[in-house]
Amino acid sequence: MSAPLADKIRPKTLADVVGQEHILGEGRPLRKIIDSGTVPNMIFYGPSGVGKTTVARIIAENCGMSLYKLNGTNASLSDIKDVVADIGTFGSENGILLYLDEIQYLNKKQQQSLLEYIENGDITLIASTTENPYFSVYNAVISRSTVFEFKPVSADQLMPAIRRAFRIMSEENGCEIIAGDDVIKTIAFSCGGDVRKAMNTAELAVICGEPSDGKVTVTEDSLKILAQRSNMRYDRDGDQHYDILSAFHKSVRGSDENAALHYAARLIEAGDIISLCRRLLCIASEDVGLAYPQAVVVTKACVDSALQLGLPEAKLPIAEATILLATAPKSNSACMAIDAALADLKSCDALDFPRHLQNVHFDGKGAAVVGQHYLYPHDFPNHYVEQQYLPDALKDHVYYEFGENKQEQSAKLYRQKLLESIKKPR
Numbered sequence: 001m002s003a004p005l006a007d008k009i010r011p012k013t014l015a016d017v018v019g020q021e022h023i024l025g026e027g028r029p030l031r032k033i034i035d036s037g038t039v040p041n042m043i044f045y046g047p048s049g050v051g052k053t054t055v056a057r058i059i060a061e062n063c064g065m066s067l068y069k070l071n072g073t074n075a076s077l078s079d080i081k082d083v084v085a086d087i088g089t090f091g092s093e094n095g096i097l098l099y100l101d102e103i104q105y106l107n108k109k110q111q112q113s114l115l116e117y118i119e120n121g122d123i124t125l126i127a128s129t130t131e132n133p134y135f136s137v138y139n140a141v142i143s144r145s146t147v148f149e150f151k152p153v154s155a156d157q158l159m160p161a162i163r164r165a166f167r168i169m170s171e172e173n174g175c176e177i178i179a180g181d182d183v184i185k186t187i188a189f190s191c192g193g194d195v196r197k198a199m200n201t202a203e204l205a206v207i208c209g210e211p212s213d214g215k216v217t218v219t220e221d222s223l224k225i226l227a228q229r230s231n232m233r234y235d236r237d238g239d240q241h242y243d244i245l246s247a248f249h250k251s252v253r254g255s256d257e258n259a260a261l262h263y264a265a266r267l268i269e270a271g272d273i274i275s276l277c278r279r280l281l282c283i284a285s286e287d288v289g290l291a292y293p294q295a296v297v298v299t300k301a302c303v304d305s306a307l308q309l310g311l312p313e314a315k316l317p318i319a320e321a322t323i324l325l326a327t328a329p330k331s332n333s334a335c336m337a338i339d340a341a342l343a344d345l346k347s348c349d350a351l352d353f354p355r356h357l358q359n360v361h362f363d364g365k366g367a368a369v370v371g372q373h374y375l376y377p378h379d380f381p382n383h384y385v386e387q388q389y390l391p392d393a394l395k396d397h398v399y400y401e402f403g404e405n406k407q408e409q410s411a412k413l414y415r416q417k418l419l420e421s422i423k424k425p426r
Helices: 029-036 052-062 077-085 108-112 115-119 139-143 155-173 181-190 195-207 220-226 239-253 257-269 273-291 294-309 315-327 333-347 406-420
Strands: 042-045 066-071 096-101 123-129 146-149 176-178 210-212 215-217
Touching (some): 029 052, 029 146, 052 096, 066 077, 077 108, 115 123, 115 139, 155 176, 155 181, 181 195, 195 220, 239 257, 239 273, 239 315, 257 273, 257 315, 273 294, 273 315, 273 406, 294 315
Parallel strands (some): 042 123, 042 146, 066 096, 176 215
16 A cells, blocks of 8 residues: 655755744754754644654654654553563664554653653653643653644745755656645645645545546646535544634624634634634633623524534624624623632632621521621612621622723713712611
8 A cells, every 4th residue: 555645755854844933943942952863751732744754753762862753642551561672672772663653642640650661761752742731641741851842834834845845746657746836825724734645645645636648747626626615624523623723712802893704714714613612602701791791691692593504504694793892891890790709619618608698597586696687778768778798707808899891980980979878877
């Protein structure tokens, strides 16, 4: 079986690696480490298809150490023990380099089994993961390693690699492949920064091309079918899911409706309207809040409409709610108030209730205080009377501060008028 194009043209030197200039460029940290010839324990973190495995292979092939490869999706504790068993043997006299792909799939016990050996230098670990290692990798392994983040490759950096791919396929197939700049640009922009996906798309484009007189022409029509959704880099359980939701939320909070619509579109294109709707409901209370209380009502109506309509029509009420929240006045006063109240619960002992707020009950003979002595606000002018509501230990605590927006300032003015008009009860 013929190897995939992505494997055939995998770079053999760092100079051929596409992208990752921030860590592999001249004078950059990872480049300096590799050039020094000293290989520390490292974790490569980033999306798939951006060069993590390629760089690890280049390091392994040039370090002179015995290379062992494991993949976290199918590696067992027995596989790790087999690597450990070779420590000190003739074949590993220059040290063992273990390349562990997808380390996040190893359980805690499997990761712990490596600790002793990577700490004393018997094994040098290079691990790769598509998930945030600070959440998915055992902390003790993290503390013994240096984490390098790999980023999606830009379209401009991808285009030379795509041209190289067409050139190699042309030589292998013995025919001229005609792929114009528009075709190369389409592939580069449609693959979401994934080099492997770009190579696979280029390979399929040739297979689907139009042969004529010993030539194969790659057309944009075939590319539209091959790459129509390939630019979506999204995983509902991975970092991209939370990154897009975070970017959406922060864009709305920052009153940038255009950025908010962009991230909403990405979630809609991925078909994830449930996460989007939940985030809209959260924003309405957390970030718009009391500055425009009706935002919750409108957003709830939009969310209900979106869920009932389903895609593609759901995009309409979602867009309405997104623009409404992004352009609305903002206040986090309610959010701050409840957080402050919750913080007090964690720092205080068990708190009683003021007696006059308790449910009416029999006091019993000989009780020091008889009766509730609750003041019913509706019996007083303006339906307001001063009395203590917080527990004694918290009676002077203030959780809510009126925001500067028109809505909350109106409420503050009303409160001030009440206080000014108080008549002490007789």
